[in-house]
Amino acid sequence: MTATRVAVLGLGIMGAGMVRALCAAGHPVTVYNRTRAKAEALSEFGAVAADSPAKAVSGAEVVLLSLADEAAVEEVLFGQLVGCLAPEQAIVDTSTVSPEFAREAAERLAAQGLRRVEACVVGNPQMAAGGALRVFIAGELHSSEPAHEVLDTLSQSIVHLGSAGRASSLKLAFNLLLGVQTAGLAEAVLLAEASGIDRNVLLEALDTSGWRSPVLSFRSRFMRERSYRPAGFRSTLMHKDLLLAQQEAAAHDTALPVTECAADRFRAAIETGHGDDDAAVVVDA
Structure with missing residues (x-):
C-alpha cells in the first residue's frame, strides 16, 4: 500500500x-x-x-x-x-x-x-x-x-x-440501536438487582447465552466494574446521536418512540454530571 x-x-x-x-x-x-x-x-x-x-x-x-x-x-x-x-x-x-x-x-x-x-x-x-x-x-x-x-x-x-447524507443516515441507525440496547441492558441490570440478583450474575449469564453480542459485552464490562472512564462512547455523544436520529426521522414523518425514551435516559445521566462517562453509566446514573 x-x-x-x-x-x-x-x-x-x-x-x-x-x-x-x-x-x-x-x-x-x-x-x-x-x-x-x-x-x-x-x-x-x-x-x-x-x-x-x-x-x-x-x-x-x-x-x-x-x-x-x-x-x-x-x-x-x-x-x-x-x-x-x-x-x-x-x-x-x-x-x-x-x-x-x-x-x-x-x-x-x-x-x-x-x-x-x-x-x-x-x-x-x-x-x-x-x-x-x-x-x-x-x-x-x-x-x-x-x-x-x-x-x-x-x-x-x-x-x-x-x-451525500446516506452514510450519515445509516450511521445514525446503528447508533440508535446502540443507544436503545445500552438503555435496555441497564434496565435488565436494575430489574435483576431489585430482585436481589447481583449484576455480575446477570451479565455473565447474558454473555454466555443466545442474547450475547459484541456491543452488549463491551458495555457490560463497564457495568461490571462500575467504572466508566475512559469512556468508549461518551453519554453526551450518545444523547446527541439519538437526537439526530429523531430529527432525521421527523423529517420523514417517522416516529421513534423507543429512541425517544432512550434519549431521555441519557439526558438524565448528563444532567447528573455523567456526560463524559461511558454511555453504560446509564445503569448507575
Missing part, C-alpha cells in the same frame, strides 16, 4: 485510534487537537503534532476529521481550514453529523472547489487502533485515490452508499 501523507484533526478515542492504525501501516501522519497534550501523546506511535489546523494540513494528501459534532466541524473545517486546502486534498470526514448537515457541507465545499468524502465509521477504540472499523461512505470516491488507501488501512470493510 502506498504511504499517503495524512493530517488527522480531532483526537478523541476514535481519532487517536485511527492515528495509531495509520502510523502502524507506515503512513506519515500529522495531528492537531485543541488540547495539545492529546496530539503529543501520539508521538510515541510516530505522529507529528502541529501547532494549528493550517499547519497540520500543509502537505497532506488526505485530511481526516474526527470531530465531536456539527459545531466542531463548522469551527474547524469551515472556520479554519477551507482557505488552507487545495482541490487535490481529499477531506475525509468521519464525524457523526445529521444527513442534512452532511449534504450541506458537501455543497459548501464543492462551491470552493473542494470535495468531502463522507466516511462514517462503526466500531470501538480498539477496532480503530487495529484498523478493523466498518466504514460507510457517501459521495464520489475512486478506488485509486489516496483517500481510499487511507480508508483501506482503517477498515475491515467499506460500503459505498451513494449520494
Whole structure:
C-alpha cells in the first residue's frame, strides 16, 4: 500500500485510534487537537503534532476529521481550514453529523472547489487502533485515490452508499440501536438487582447465552466494574446521536418512540454530571 501523507484533526478515542492504525501501516501522519497534550501523546506511535489546523494540513494528501459534532466541524473545517486546502486534498470526514448537515457541507465545499468524502465509521477504540472499523461512505470516491488507501488501512470493510447524507443516515441507525440496547441492558441490570440478583450474575449469564453480542459485552464490562472512564462512547455523544436520529426521522414523518425514551435516559445521566462517562453509566446514573 502506498504511504499517503495524512493530517488527522480531532483526537478523541476514535481519532487517536485511527492515528495509531495509520502510523502502524507506515503512513506519515500529522495531528492537531485543541488540547495539545492529546496530539503529543501520539508521538510515541510516530505522529507529528502541529501547532494549528493550517499547519497540520500543509502537505497532506488526505485530511481526516474526527470531530465531536456539527459545531466542531463548522469551527474547524469551515472556520479554519477551507482557505488552507487545495482541490487535490481529499477531506475525509468521519464525524457523526445529521444527513442534512452532511449534504450541506458537501455543497459548501464543492462551491470552493473542494470535495468531502463522507466516511462514517462503526466500531470501538480498539477496532480503530487495529484498523478493523466498518466504514460507510457517501459521495464520489475512486478506488485509486489516496483517500481510499487511507480508508483501506482503517477498515475491515467499506460500503459505498451513494449520494451525500446516506452514510450519515445509516450511521445514525446503528447508533440508535446502540443507544436503545445500552438503555435496555441497564434496565435488565436494575430489574435483576431489585430482585436481589447481583449484576455480575446477570451479565455473565447474558454473555454466555443466545442474547450475547459484541456491543452488549463491551458495555457490560463497564457495568461490571462500575467504572466508566475512559469512556468508549461518551453519554453526551450518545444523547446527541439519538437526537439526530429523531430529527432525521421527523423529517420523514417517522416516529421513534423507543429512541425517544432512550434519549431521555441519557439526558438524565448528563444532567447528573455523567456526560463524559461511558454511555453504560446509564445503569448507575
